[in-house]
Amino acid sequence: MSTERIEAARERLGQYMVEQGKKNTRQRDLIVDVFLEVEGHHSLQELQVLVRQRVGTVGYATVYRTMKLLMDAGVAVERHFGSDAARFELAEFGTHHDHLICEACGKIVEFEDPVIEERQDQIARRHGFQVNRHRHEIYGLCAGCVGNVTDGA
Amino acid sequence: MSTERIEAARERLGQYMVEQGKKNTRQRDLIVDVFLEVEGHHSLQELQVLVRQRVGTVGYATVYRTMKLLMDAGVAVERHFGSDAARFELAEFGTHHDHLICEACGKIVEFEDPVIEERQDQIARRHGFQVNRHRHEIYGLCAGCVGNVTDGA
DNA sequence: GTGCATGCAAACGCTTTGCAGTCTG
DNA sequence: CAGACTGCAAAGCGTTTGCATGCAC
Numbered sequence: 001m002s003t004e005r006i007e008a009a010r011e012r013l014g015q016y017m018v019e020q021g022k023k024n025t026r027q028r029d030l031i032v033d034v035f036l037e038v039e040g041h042h043s044l045q046e047l048q049v050l051v052r053q054r055v056g057t058v059g060y061a062t063v064y065r066t067m068k069l070l071m072d073a074g075v076a077v078e079r080h081f082g083s084d085a086a087r088f089e090l091a092e093f094g095t096h097h098d099h100l101i102c103e104a105c106g107k108i109v110e111f112e113d114p115v116i117e118e119r120q121d122q123i124a125r126r127h128g129f130q131v132n133r134h135r136h137e138i139y140g141l142c143a144g145c146v147g148n149v150t151d152g153a
Numbered sequence: 154m155s156t157e158r159i160e161a162a163r164e165r166l167g168q169y170m171v172e173q174g175k176k177n178t179r180q181r182d183l184i185v186d187v188f189l190e191v192e193g194h195h196s197l198q199e200l201q202v203l204v205r206q207r208v209g210t211v212g213y214a215t216v217y218r219t220m221k222l223l224m225d226a227g228v229a230v231e232r233h234f235g236s237d238a239a240r241f242e243l244a245e246f247g248t249h250h251d252h253l254i255c256e257a258c259g260k261i262v263e264f265e266d267p268v269i270e271e272r273q274d275q276i277a278r279r280h281g282f283q284v285n286r287h288r289h290e291i292y293g294l295c296a297g298c299v300g301n302v303t304d305g306a
Numbered sequence: 307g308t309g310c311a312t313g314c315a316a317a318c319g320c321t322t323t324g325c326a327g328t329c330t331g
Numbered sequence: 332c333a334g335a336c337t338g339c340a341a342a343g344c345g346t347t348t349g350c351a352t353g354c355a356c
Contacts, residue, residue: 023330023335044320059338064321080236083346085320100282109280116272120291123264128296129253136289138273143281176310176355197345212313217346236321238345 006036008093009075016073027051027058031066041079041087041108081108081137098135102142109142159189161246162228169226180204180211184219194232194240194261234261234290251288255295262295 013032017024034050035042042050048063067088070076078086081101096117100109116136124131166185170177187203188195195203201216220241223229231239234254250265269289277284 021335025330025336027337057338061322061339062337065336068322080233083233083239086236100277100280102282103285109282111276111280113272113276116269119266119269119272123266124253124291124293127253127262127264128299129255129262129291129293130299131291131293132256133293134289134291136287138277138282138284138287140277140282140284140286146281146283174310178311178355180312210313214314214347215312218311221347 005090005093009036009090012093013070013073013075016075022069026055027062028066028069030055030058031063032070035067035070035076035088036090041081041089043085043087045085047088079135082139098137100138100140100142102145103139104141104145107142107144158243158246162189162243165246166223166226166228169228175222179208180215181219181222183208183211184216185223188220188223188229188241189243194234194242196238196240198238200241232288251290253291253293253295255298256292257294257298260295260297 016022030051031047034054035047038047038050044060044063044067047067048058048060051058051063067076067078070088071078075091076088077091078088079099080086081099095112097110097112098116100111101107120134121131169175184200184204187207188200191200191203197213197216197220200220201211201213204211204216220229220231223241224231228244229241230244231241232252233239234252248265249270250263251269253262253264254260255262273287274284
């Protein structure tokens with residue numbers, strides 16, 4: 001994860017905390033650190049486990065509320081792949097990307113494509129839509145799983 | 154909704170029913186009829202309401218299991234927009250489409266674009282992925298809502 | 307008749323919240 | 332100190348399922 005993105009996130013969060021009169025607590029700081037430092041797209045469960053690897057005591061509700069806070073601050077984004085639990089990732093500052101998801105091993109690769117973005121805008125325009133956001137996910141098998149998937153396993 | 158698509162769906166379902174030794178019941182037939190005839194993307198709740206407008210007695214579980222059956226038969230597809238309840242739509246036979254969703258009025262417009270499809274395949278290939286399926290949703294405001302959205306309302 | 311289908315109600319899994327106690331600023 | 336924050340436990344909500352009864356074939 002690029003350090004600049006993390007720094008940008010911390011900065012934005014810091015501002016938000018001040019503006020909203022939020023407080024820094026041991027748990028909150030910890031969850032934020034873990035979220036920012038661990039790459040990927042993690043569920044609340046996973047985040048809680050990761051946090052607990054560092055200290056022993058953080059409630060699920062606190063993780064939940066902290067991620068909500070991060071979303072309000074515009075630092076985190078919630079995603080739903082399949083019908084699993086929500087996953088969180090660092091918000092995009094200016095940039096944008098979509099996802100390739102391996103249905104066998106769960107691997108998630110990010111991609112972005114200006115051609116598709118452009119094309120989308122055209123389509124929306126043609127239908128009189130004003131685009132706010134979009135979501136584009138490609139599901140399949142990653143290179144490592146293509147050959148050796150017994151499905152059942 | 155084009156009659157051919159409905160017919161194709163009925164045919165496929167019929168075959169599946171026979172193959173699997175499934176039975177036709179009053180409720181099941183009714184749910185299937187409603188699902189096939191009512192356009193759009195409906196939730197189980199909505200489908201149950203629609204069915205009950207025709208007769209008085211169909212349990213939620215039956216709607217649930219019937220839609221599951223339709224999915225197994227390859228006649229229905231489940232979709233999740235936002236974090237709402239699942240919505241069902243008639244499966245695509247050969248074709249494929251994606252969605253434009255109005256965040257103000259809930260209107261859903263279907264679209265398809267070969268350029269995007271092609272581009273997707275390229276991207277997947279580049280990452281060593283074998284594509285199974287994808288999902289592409291564009292959220293925004295439809296023509297009717299662009300001007301007069303008070304947001305709060 | 308046999309066996310799938312139905313409907314109710316309860317179980318589930320994730321998400322969200324009330325509340326009493328704790329801690330930050 | 333006041334007001335936020337935490338953790339637990341319980342409530343919500345949509346989704347699934349067990350079971351006794353009913354119906355299609």
